[in-house]
Amino acid sequence: MKENLKNKREKQIIHSALHVALNKGFENSRMDDIVKHSNLSKGTIYYYYRSKKDLYLSLVDHWFIEYSTGVLDTINKKNTASNQLKALFAYFIDQYKKSPSTFKIMIEFWRMSRLDKDFNTKLQKIYSQFLDYITEIILSGIEDNEFIDVNPRITALSILINIEGIKWFTIFENSDVEAHEYMDTITDFILNGLKKKSNE
Amino acid sequence: MKENLKNKREKQIIHSALHVALNKGFENSRMDDIVKHSNLSKGTIYYYYRSKKDLYLSLVDHWFIEYSTGVLDTINKKNTASNQLKALFAYFIDQYKKSPSTFKIMIEFWRMSRLDKDFNTKLQKIYSQFLDYITEIILSGIEDNEFIDVNPRITALSILINIEGIKWFTIFENSDVEAHEYMDTITDFILNGLKKKSNE
DNA sequence: AATTTTAGACTGACCGGTCAGTTTAAGCAT
DNA sequence: ATGCTTAAACTGACCGGTCAGTCTAAAATT
Structure with missing residues (x-):
């Protein structure tokens, strides 16, 4: 079930990224927006994605x-x-x-x-x-x-x-x-x- | 010929804005890029355009x-x-x-x-x-x-x-x-x- | 069974750089 | 003397990315 958590988190993050990018576009979307929407911390997001x-x-x-x-x-x-x-x-x-x-x-x-x-x-x-x-x-x-x-x-x-x-x-x-x-x-x-x- | 200068400058600035936006897009284009490309000063650009x-x-x-x-x-x-x-x-x-x-x-x-x-x-x-x-x-x-x-x-x-x-x-x-x-x-x-x- | 270790997951304050827009003081043209 | 222009310094909000450290649950050691 290890793999499952990684998968779950990635989906969670991607889902929030989509949400934010839809409203603001790439440059105007803030990592902090994704943090807020995903209910994860900034660290977690950078734990799963390099940039x-x-x-x-x-x-x-x-x-x-x-x-x-x-x-x-x-x-x-x-x-x-x-x-x-x-x-x-x-x-x-x-x-x-x-x-x-x-x-x-x-x-x-x-x-x-x-x-x-x-x-x-x-x-x-x-x-x-x-x-x-x-x-x-x-x-x-x-x-x-x-x-x-x-x-x-x-x-x-x-x-x-x-x-x-x-x-x-x-x-x-x-x-x-x-x-x-x-x-x-x-x-x-x-x-x-x-x-x-x-x-x- | 007053109107002419205003017109000329506007074209000059717009032309540079186009050039820069083509390469970088709106958010990534810097006002300083436009300054450089247009051979005008920042002051001049803000003299003709408010933002x-x-x-x-x-x-x-x-x-x-x-x-x-x-x-x-x-x-x-x-x-x-x-x-x-x-x-x-x-x-x-x-x-x-x-x-x-x-x-x-x-x-x-x-x-x-x-x-x-x-x-x-x-x-x-x-x-x-x-x-x-x-x-x-x-x-x-x-x-x-x-x-x-x-x-x-x-x-x-x-x-x-x-x-x-x-x-x-x-x-x-x-x-x-x-x-x-x-x-x-x-x-x-x-x-x-x-x-x-x-x-x- | 109790204790220690480990590793993966997670946190959020913070740093360093960036950039739109402002200001200034001076110069030129008409 | 007014409209136009300049270079350069400055401001301050803003933001991507970092990092030192915490948490947790399972594994290893005792």
Whole structure:
């Protein structure tokens, strides 16, 4: 049960780090804020993490692990490529509704990627992982004669960028448009663009 | 020529602020960095801007004014709605190639919007302006029987989000896909989705 | 069974540096 | 003589990280 405590503490700290970073961003979040929110001491936090940056890099990892399994589960439940894509879009909209914070924090991650090599490397790896999942779907869709012969890499990236676009709704109020309406619309555009017309 | 000096100085300072923020982001940019880069004194900078935040809010304004005129020019040169949209996409890709920094800084703006009410309000206004431009195009396309009867607001937002997606390429290297390929692909998806099929 | 040792977990006051913003006293331009 | 500019020193709040020491529960020794 030794391992359990370490695990528990790490989760506790990461959870607080997320909470604080959501409200203040990386630079404005104070280690003392995390101390307060986690009900741990500063010493304990530095006992588990070597530095503020180290802690936030771990937050990225946790975020990825949580998402990665969800995405794979979602994809694997469906057969056809278009159903897989649909499920993927639906999954992210669902996640957005359940906890928008996950999308909010992505903005912080993007931003850190821009400024810091280590964040960039980490994020790049994560995204290329996601890109591979999507590329795989597109490829199988083409192989099965379900999709037209597009460039899988470009298409996958377009899809990824559109999913990322959900971030928009976490920042800007938009009385007119709901996130799921956006997602539905863009899903239609993309799937109609991909699907082979049956009568030709 | 009084007005001219004020103007010149403001541009000088804003330009330096942009330069510094691009490399370091808002919090990590030091007023002394701006002092150094602008070849002005700290006193002068505080003579024209009341605070760091005030300065960066002005940067947002400058950024918007520069883009807004460009966008309107681009749109007004074309007749049909689809050509206007195409020109719009092309315009942004062109801008991205000419100065990616404009897209890089957008990430910083989004991020500040998330954290600070004043940035949020400003950005929200700017984006609703852009959204209006695009909505207008869609509406005219529908009116002229060029586009199918979509929801103009949702469609406009989808387009805007896809344009914003160019940001991606400023952060993540992507040996496979170029920004213009992404833009072309998504342009096709959207325009094909919008256009009325001539034979029905 | 009682005592001592050990190691991992934890504490929080404190230090050293940082930085936005101010002040000052002088210089230049118009 | 007023608007603009400078260099440099200064202030004080603020914060990441440290460190000397405490606590606890289990293991080792007696």
